[in-house]
Structure formats: structure tokens, C-alpha cells
Amino acid sequence: MFDNLSEKLDKALHVLKGHGQITEINVAETLKEVRRALLDADVNFKIAKEFTNTVKEKALGQDVLTTLQPGQLMVKLVKDELTQLMGGDVEGINLSGTPSVVLMSGLQGSGKTTFSGKLANYLKTKKTKKPLLVACDVYRPAAVDQLHVVGEQIGVEVFSDRGNTDPVAISKAGIAYAKANGHNVVIIDTAGRLAVDEEMMNEIANIHKAIQPQETLFVVDAMTGQDAVNTAKAFNDILNFDGVILTKLDGDTRGGAAISIKSVVNKPIKFIGTGEKMDAIDVFYPSRMAERILGMGDVVSLVERAQEQFDEEESRKIQKKIAKNQFGFDDFLSQIQQIKKMGSIKDLMGMIPGAGKALKGLDIDDDAFKHVEAIIHSMTPLERSTPAKLDASRKKRIAKGSGRTIQEVNQLLKQFDQMSKMMKMMQGGGGKKMMQMMGA
Ligand code: GDP
Numbered sequence: 001m002f003d004n005l006s007e008k009l010d011k012a013l014h015v016l017k018g019h020g021q022i023t024e025i026n027v028a029e030t031l032k033e034v035r036r037a038l039l040d041a042d043v044n045f046k047i048a049k050e051f052t053n054t055v056k057e058k059a060l061g062q063d064v065l066t067t068l069q070p071g072q073l074m075v076k077l078v079k080d081e082l083t084q085l086m087g088g089d090v091e092g093i094n095l096s097g098t099p100s101v102v103l104m105s106g107l108q109g110s111g112k113t114t115f116s117g118k119l120a121n122y123l124k125t126k127k128t129k130k131p132l133l134v135a136c137d138v139y140r141p142a143a144v145d146q147l148h149v150v151g152e153q154i155g156v157e158v159f160s161d162r163g164n165t166d167p168v169a170i171s172k173a174g175i176a177y178a179k180a181n182g183h184n185v186v187i188i189d190t191a192g193r194l195a196v197d198e199e200m201m202n203e204i205a206n207i208h209k210a211i212q213p214q215e216t217l218f219v220v221d222a223m224t225g226q227d228a229v230n231t232a233k234a235f236n237d238i239l240n241f242d243g244v245i246l247t248k249l250d251g252d253t254r255g256g257a258a259i260s261i262k263s264v265v266n267k268p269i270k271f272i273g274t275g276e277k278m279d280a281i282d283v284f285y286p287s288r289m290a291e292r293i294l295g296m297g298d299v300v301s302l303v304e305r306a307q308e309q310f311d312e313e314e315s316r317k318i319q320k321k322i323a324k325n326q327f328g329f330d331d332f333l334s335q336i337q338q339i340k341k342m343g344s345i346k347d348l349m350g351m352i353p354g355a356g357k358a359l360k361g362l363d364i365d366d367d368a369f370k371h372v373e374a375i376i377h378s379m380t381p382l383e384r385s386t387p388a389k390l391d392a393s394r395k396k397r398i399a400k401g402s403g404r405t406i407q408e409v410n411q412l413l414k415q416f417d418q419m420s421k422m423m424k425m426m427q428g429g430g431g432k433k434m435m436q437m438m439g440a
Pocket of ligand 1: 108114248249276
């Protein structure tokens with residue numbers, strides 16, 4: 001996420017690190033680079049200019065000349081300003097009605113249908129709501145099918161009326177259906193066009209007027225940069241929507257949309273989409289996003305994700321096994337599964353402070369575990385539970401079965417052995433021993 005921007009900002013801010021104090025000259029130099037980085041990330045020119053002007057004023061103001069190093073001070077100022085620009089506080093969605101109606105708007109391909117499913121899944125699992133999805137795209141039968149597939153996947157009911165060509169009538173019928181069947185949230189997925197056109201705008205405006213949703217969300221593809229901001233403006237003029245959903249932030253986005261959109265339409269980004277799967281949804285936290293952009297990581301989100309996926313019973317079982325020296329490859333596999341559930345490896349790496357930079361250029365993809373898994377899957381149950389049994393001929397067979405080399409099998413065994421030893425040490429009150437081992 002935003003690799004390019006992060007790198008450029010880091011470089012810009014680095015200039016100040018060697019200086020003992022902030023002067024008008026070194027601030028100007030640094031901010032010129034910051035502005036260039038923002039423009040390269042497709043941030044609107046006016047916003048980038050205002051941004052650097054504000055930071056400059058603050059940097060040169062008497063009140064901030066604290067004991068911090070200039071480099072650190074500048075990073076802090078830029079971080080605060082980025083946070084402010086992206087919205088400051090977190091804003092949730094309004095679920096006050098009975099049922100509460102959420103209307104989705106946006107261009108075709110922006111990720112409306114996918115996000116409708118993600119939101120339904122999120123509300124169902126996190127907020128114990130009973131959502132209903134309503135398919136209002138009367139032009140593309142495939143879009144209705146897609147919503148049904150999504151609904152099936154997440155176990156949420158989908159309302160559609162294929163013969164009907166009036167989206168206002170369908171949305172009204174959907175809400176009535178929800179009322180009659182105990183659904184307390186209705187998510188209405190609408191038709192989009194490839195570009196803003198009058199007919200589409202009229203249609204969504206009519207639906208909006210007729211159903212008066214508690215929450216109108218505008219979904220936009222973050223990859224489209226400045227276009228995303230312009231489209232947002234066009235939709236906001238008509239709908240006066242409540243919040244923005246920024247999708248495809250897992251891709252190679254430059255970051256401009258995330259940074260500019262709030263200040264152009266004065267509406268908060270509420271959620272982000274970070275993948276095609278139904279759980280690839282995150283609440284948008286401006287300050288955490290600013291930290292990520294500045295390569296400071298996002299430890300809070302990382303810990304939250306770990307907690308969400310943390311299976312207490314599984315963890316107790318593993319601890320017992322370690323204590324009894326019974327930790328085997330099956331347990332190792334289950335640990336890998338838990339890590340994978342937390343998200344894509346690249347995404348997780350971006351949340352670790354400094355990791356993005358340190359690992360730059362390394363090709364970390366989600367297949368990173370695939371070879372390890374293939375090797376373990378080629379082992380017999382006995383070999384998995386008792387790795388000591390792995391002699392040369394067994395290793396050869398496993399290498400062949402998994403399509404990996406003997407060296408790779410050996411390497412995995414070595415890593416596994418080291419890991420087991422380390423875990424044993426940590427278990428046996430060996431925190432001290434561990435520190436000794438690490439040379440502390
Ligand atoms: P709609 O036309 O607005 O309903 O858009 P869709 O929901 O059909 O999404 C268009 C495409 O974008 C599909 O291939 C989705 O799988 C993909 N997509 C949606 N959201 C995300 C996201 O957050 N990340 C990625 N990588 N792809 C997404």
C-alpha cells in the first residue's frame with residue numbers, strides 16, 4: 001500500500017535528520033520534496049500546496065520548537081497533517097433505522113457489489129446484525145447473479161426481482177421484505193455506469209429520494225487517483241452522501257485518492273477494501289493510515305487482527321504439546337493457517353514499523369508458505385508427529401513428493417528444530433535463557 005509515496009516521503013524527511021535545528025531554508029527544502037512526493041502520488045495540486053504551507057507554518061512557529069530532533073518533529077507534523085487531511089476522527093455508519101437502510105452508489109467496477117457483501121458480512125459477524133442484501137441493478141442480470149453468489153458465500157439473504165425494471169420499486173419491496181422477515185439492516189446495491197452520466201445520476205437520485213436511507217455510501221476504486229476525487233464530487237453534488245468507501249487499496253495505488261478525497265467532498269472515508277475476499281474490509285482510521293504512509297507501521301491494527309484470529313483453545317493445545325515435547329509438523333501447519341487468516345503477507349508486513357522499507361525489493365507473496373506446506377503435506381502422519389524419524393531416504397521421498405529440493409527439506413527441518421527449541425525455552429520460564437541466547 002502506497003509504497004512509492006512512503007519511500008519518497010521518507011527520503012524527503014531524511015534531509016532534516018542531519019540538521020541540528022529547523023531553519024527556514026532546510027524546512028523549505030524538505031517541504032519541496034514532500035510536495036513533490038504528494039503530487040507524484042496524484043494528490044490534488046491545491047491540496048498538496050496547502051498541506052506543505054500548513055506544515056511550514058507549524059514548523060517555524062515558536063510553540064513547536066521543542067526538544068525533539070528536527071527530523072522527528074517534521075515527521076510528527078507531517079503525520080498530524082496527513083491525519084487531519086484524511087479525516088481526523090473515525091466515523092462509523094448510521095444504523096439507527098428499523099430497519100436501517102444503507103444505499104450503495106458508485107461507478108461500475110468500483111467494487112459496490114463486493115463491498116455490499118463485505119459490509120453485510122462485517123455487520124453480521126461484528127455487530128450481530130441480520131442484514132438483507134437487495135439487488136437493484138436492472139440492466140445487468142450478471143450483477144444480480146453476482147450478489148446472489150456473494151450472499152450465499154457469507155450466508156446472508158439476497159432480495160431480487162428479475163422481471164422488474166424499476167429500481168425504486170425493487171428497493172422499496174426489498175425494505176418491505178426486510179421488515180416482514182426480521183432483517184434489521186438493508187444494504188441496497190445499485191447499478192453503476194462506466195462513467196458519470198445523467199441517466200445514472202437521475203436513477204440513483206430517485207432511489208435516494210424514495211427510500212431516504214439512513215446511510216448513503218459512495219464506493220470508489222482507489223486505483224483511479226484524481227478521477228476518483230472527481231467522481232466523488234459529482235456523486236456528492238447529487239446525493240450529499242454520508243461517507244466514502246475506498247476499495248482496492250491492496251493494489252498498487254499511489255495514494256492520492258485516500259489523501260485528497262476528504263478535503264474535496266468534506267465527507268469521511270469510512271471503510272477500505274483490501275482484497276477480493278469477503279473479509280478484506282477494514283474500518284478506516286486516518287491516524288493509522290498516516291502512520292502507514294510514513295512507514296511507521298500500524299501495530300494497533302496488526303494486534304487487532306491477531307486477536308481476531310487468535311484461537312484460544314488451539315493455543316492452549318499447542319502450549320501443552322510444547323511442554324510435553326510433542327510439537328510436530330501438523331501443529332506447525334495449523335500455526336501457518338492462523339497467520340494466513342490474518343491477511344496477505346504483504347499487507348501484514350506493511351503494518352510492522354520499518355518492515356516495508358527493510359524488505360523492499362524482496363518478493364514476498366502469499367505463496368511464501370506454499371513450499372513449506374507442500375513439503376509438510378508430503379510427510380506421513382508419523383513423520384509429522386515425530387520429525388526425528390526423518391532419515392535420508394524419507395527426506396528424499398518427501399522432496400520428490402513435494403517437488404522441492406532436498407536442501408529445502410533440510411532447511412525446513414532445521415528451522416523447525418530451532419523453533420521447537422526456542423518455544424521450549426520460552427515455555428520453561430526461560431525468558432532469561434532466551435535473552436542470554438540473544439546476547440543480552
Ligand atoms: P461493481 O460493479 O461496483 O459492483 O464492482 P464489483 O464489486 O463487481 O467489483 C469489480 C471488481 O473489483 C471485481 O473483480 C472485484 O473482485 C474487484 N474488487 C472489489 N473490491 C476489491 C478490493 O478491495 N481489492 C481488490 N483487489 N479487488 C476488488
